[in-house]
Amino acid sequence: MPKLRISEAADLLGVSDDTVRRWVDQGRLPVVAGENNRMAVDGGELAAFAQRLADSPERGVTVAASARNRMKGIVTKVVKDTVMAQVEMQAGPFRIVSLMSAEAAEELGLEVGSVAVASIKSTHVVVEMEA
Structure with a gap:
């Protein structure tokens, strides 16, 4: 299994390095010795941890839906005309673009x-896969 630096694990989970370190300190995410005996996260452990995070959503998050890929993020751009809206958001390292009716964007208050x-x-x- 690959060993990932704390910063790499944070990027993959869409959180800060400090958040990953806090999870390590709390015993929620195990670490191994990486390059130069620095803290690292085993790739398999990170995958299991990411799955646990996905399986226990935060309060106020829908818990039953047919779509399995749900990403919380911040809206970075909204372009509306009279009929349609293009909404861009950043969810961790991911840029997401959605096209919807202008009415829907207004109703959601985006x-x-x-x-x-x-x-x-x-x-x-x-x-x-990256090289």
Whole structure:
């Protein structure tokens, strides 16, 4: 299994390095010795931890939906015309763009700085590995 630096684990989970260190200190996420005996996270352990986070959502989060990919983020851009709206948000390291009716964007009160949840369902998903 790969050993990931704390910063890499944080990037993958969409949280800060400090949050990952706090989880380590709380005993929620085990660490191993990495390069130069620095703290590292085993890739398998990180995958299991990420799954546990997904399985126990925060308060106020929908707990039953057919879409499995739900990402909380902040709205970074809203472009509306009379019919449609393009809403961009940042969820951790991910930029998400949604097209919806202008009416829906208005009803949701979406504006730059709003915290929202992107619920993504697709019949086609491409998985890539970095070199």
